[in-house]
Amino acid sequence: MSDAKSPSSPASKQTPSVPPPGAAPMDIANRYARRTYMARILLDVIGRPAAIVGLFWIAVMVFFAVFGPLVATSHALIARTADGSLVFPVWDYITPVDFTLIFGSLATLAIFLCKLTPRLALVVAVWGLTTAATALAAWTKAEPRTIVGIGISPVAVAVILSVLAVAAGGYATWGRRTAGGVLVVLLPVILGFAAQKPSVGIELFDSSRQRLAEGEFVWARFAPVPFSPQDRMRDTREDKRFQPPGTPHLVLSRVDTAGEERAVIKEWSHIMGTDRNGHDLASRLIHGSRVSLTIGFIATGIAVVIGVVIGALMGFFSGWVDLLGMRLVEIFGAIPVIYLLILVAAVYDRNIYLMMVIIGLTGWVGYATFIRAEFLKLRQVDYVQAAIALGVPLRLVLMRHMLPNGITPVLVSASFGVAGAILTESTLSFLGLGLPPGEPSWGGALNEAVGAGEVYPWIVILPGTMIFLTVLAYNLVGESLRDAIDPRTTRAA
Amino acid sequence: MLMIPTLIGVTAVIFFTMALAPGGFQGETAAEGGDRTEGVDARIRRNYFNKRYGLDEPAVVQYLRWMNLISPFGFKTSNDVEFTAEERAAVGQLTADAVELGGIGDRRRVRDIIIALAQYRDLDLLATVEETLPLFTDRDELLAMFARFDSDLPESSERFATELADLEERGNEAAIRSFLIFELELESGRRARVLFERGPWFKMPSLGETLGREPVLDRIKRAVPVTLLLNVVSVPVIYLIAVLSGIYAGRSRGGKFDVLSGLFFIILWSLPTVWVGVMMINFLTNNQYINWFPLAGLSSPEAAEWPMLPRWGGEEGFIPGWLLDRTWHMVLPVICLSYGGFAVLSKLARGSILENISADYARTARAKGVSDRDVLFRHVLKNSLLPLITVFVSILPALFAGSVVVERIFSIPGMGYMGIEAAFAKDRDLILGTALIASILSLSCFLLRDILYAIVDPRVSYE
DSSP states (O other): OHHHHHHHHHHHHHGGGSOOTTOOOOOHHHHHHHSOHHHHHHHHHHTSHHHHHHHHHHHHHHHHHHHHHHHBOSSOSEEEETTSOEEOGGGGGOOHHHHHHHHHHHHHHHHHHTTOSSHHHHHHHHHHHHHHHHHHHHHTTOOOEEETTEEEOHHHHHHHHHHHHHHHHHHHHTTOHHHHHHHHHHHHHHHHHHHHOOOOOSOOTTHHHHHHHTTSEEEEEOOSBOOOTTOOOOSSOSOOTTOOTTEEEEEEOSSOSTTSOOOEEEEEEETTOBOTTSOBHHHHHHHHHHHHHHIIIIIHHHHHHHHHHHHHHHHHHOHHHHHHHHHHHHHHHHSOHHHHHHHHHHHSOOOHHHHHHHHHHHSOHHHHHHHHHHHHHHTTSHHHHHHHHTTOOHHHIIIIIIHHHHOHHHHHHHHHHHHHHHHHHHHHHHHTOSSOTTSOOHHHHHHTTTTOSSOOHHHHHHHHHHHHHHHHHHHHHHHHHHHHHOHHHHHHO | OTHHHHHHHHHHHHHHHHHTSTTHHHHHHHHHHSSOSSHHHHHHHHHHHHHHHTTTSOHHHHHHHHHHHHSSEEEEEGGGOOOOHHHHHHHHHHHHHHHHHSSOOOHHHHHHHHHHHHHHTTOOHHHHHHHHGGGGTOHHHHHHHHHHHOSSOHHHHHHHHHHHHHHHHHTOHHHHHHHHHHHHHHHHHHHOOOOEEEEEEEOOOOOOBOTTSOBHHHHHHHHHHHHHHHHHHHHHHHHHHHHHHHHHHHHTTTSHHHHHHHHHHHHHHHSOHHHHHHHHHHHHBOTTSOBOSOSSSSSOGGGGGSOSSOBOOSTTOOBOHHHHHHHHHHHHHHHHHHHHHHHHHHHHHHHHHHHHHTSHHHHHHHHTTOOHHHIIIIIIHHHHHHHHHHHHHHHHHHHHHHHHHHHHHTTOOSHHHHHHHHHHHTOHHHHHHHHHHHHHHHHHHHHHHHHHHHHHOTTOOOO
């Protein structure tokens, strides 16, 4: 579910601006009034310049997070071999996760652009299916690992999640012919893709460049940033560490032509310089965006779900449930998350998913108190009382009547929460307690600026700028959301 | 009083987060702390940690043991036996002798070994000393003792015998002694299992010992004041700037200053502390750029001998003095810590001033002809500051979190620095202790906040 949430959320923010299909032309005021509270808030937010700037940057980051493996890679995207056939060298190095993200995002985009009707259901179904395909593709390679004492493989988790997602999608689309048809068409396509996916062996970053240099490729197109984040291969210089931006990266022919120097076939430049290990900084930053964004989205998603459930129960039932919940809130509010994460980093394996879970498990307190306060108010409101009196099932009272009216403050703090989670992740990576060493992350890149002995301005400035801009973007969106739902400011504006 | 169950809950969360780690704590330590990851050495080391922390018991029992250790009320265990003056003297003598023998290494280790042996065998310490001393030279006796001790680790004594023989063959006296000491240390760790000395009663809470056998409490006692100093200095800085800008923003609502300061503060708020710290370190303390501020620490190495205040003249010329030196070192960390707080607080200050400025009493005052300035500073400000006073207690926990990074970047030996060091060293008790103290600090901040609420606003009551 949370997978489905991430790429669809920027898109879903745009939905209110599109008039509902088939709606008769109406005057604006009328249309505005007919929208739900939530849609009105979102519409209001989209109209604010600060939010536009923020959303734009987030969209750019989402693009990098999804298409990073195609934007920054050492392998040629497309090439023509000497015998005239077209090959796609980069395809061999697309991991199942990359595949899921790229395919799922494209499908989601298509669904929204083509205005296919049961949008949400389709999106959920597509993401479920792609995840399932990924799990299948990874099935043979993954080794089972022990998580919290239970031997369980990540693939099994992925399969369970995707089965749940497909079930949810199927449930929602039941009886709708469009969706059913699309599902039937998509299923074999995705499974076929997954089955075709060859397993990645040792990654030779130079292979495309060398094949071009040696004439095996007649013609090749490379990515805008033609370096993989782990690409440490050096063709010419002995020392590629801490090279300033613009340093050329030469590709020489391996074959000595007539006993002369090896000819320079092509040269690229490291547009943002290189880091301590000679990795291309631009590439690492692009790939790092995925880590930051997924941590932000998923950790906040976990926190929001837990917080909403606990807060709703506390607010609706009050009494001893409330008392118990408040104690839980106090306990988790008092734990300093950063120290807990340090502790986790000390005893567990370095693991991005664990980090998400921990940030999520400790971050729900704020959401729970917001929802609790809203629900305490809402349950006295006439329409809720009416719903209860009519015998509407509790599930529906909570989910359909109360939640949509109480969730807006959570939305605000969730967007600040994403910013906070990104900050936490980069802080931990900076301290060396975050991701496994070698994985690209913004905090890790920033860490290289400390203790380098000398100041390398691009290492100091660029990764920090990425963190800063992303956090700022979320804060701007959050601020706009807050202004939008705050009756005092709306009246003034 | 509800703090106590909350605190217990906090300890439970912290402990079980750690105890539920796959493979447990000892696996990691054995793999990374030891020299060899496979074979007998690793197994012995794992055994050592098992015994020392009771890791072979179920997590709940471990938790209860740890709770017993840290609570001020509970069973007195063999880990915190008090010794008499003679016993201490005897141990001191033994340590001196042992060091004289050479190849011993750390005095503290020897002392620990002997104490542990004495406890284990329920012997008088003096007697143990007398008995143990010859062991450093008499091999058969030592082997016999191990044979008596060893019931669950047979390969240890076997290997011990072979390796000892091997060493003797080569005639390396110093190596033999350090080998013996190592074995004894492992033994002492294994015997340091909790023995309930007497029934539940009040005792000194302890946080255990670091890997270097130093009481964790001592380390924390040294670290906490440093962190508190940083945070307590940052708070007035935050308040001064935030309240001033809040007042002006509130006064010129919707004006240029309001909008610009709002934007400025949100930008400040979004600036990651790590980045600001790194930039400061790189650009303000470096010879390549501006070398204005000291790079690390809280005072210069020679500052301990300096007088408090700056002094001129004398043969050394100008001495900056301890106070100035400390201030100089704290400029960058405090900036780092406090800039993020401006945004939150100035927004609160602005809101609270806006709320009060349009309140009835302010309007009345204005209607009576009081000047705008006086209304703002004499009537409104007082009332608007009330909520802000209580806020400072709730931003303190956030500051603690922030100071982890700041301490790390500027190498300030506070809580956060210690916690990170402990995480890298995989020092169980130290990590747990740091997390616990940090939680207690933030809990007491919450308590203080509630009390302050009740004091400044008589309408609030907790009955």
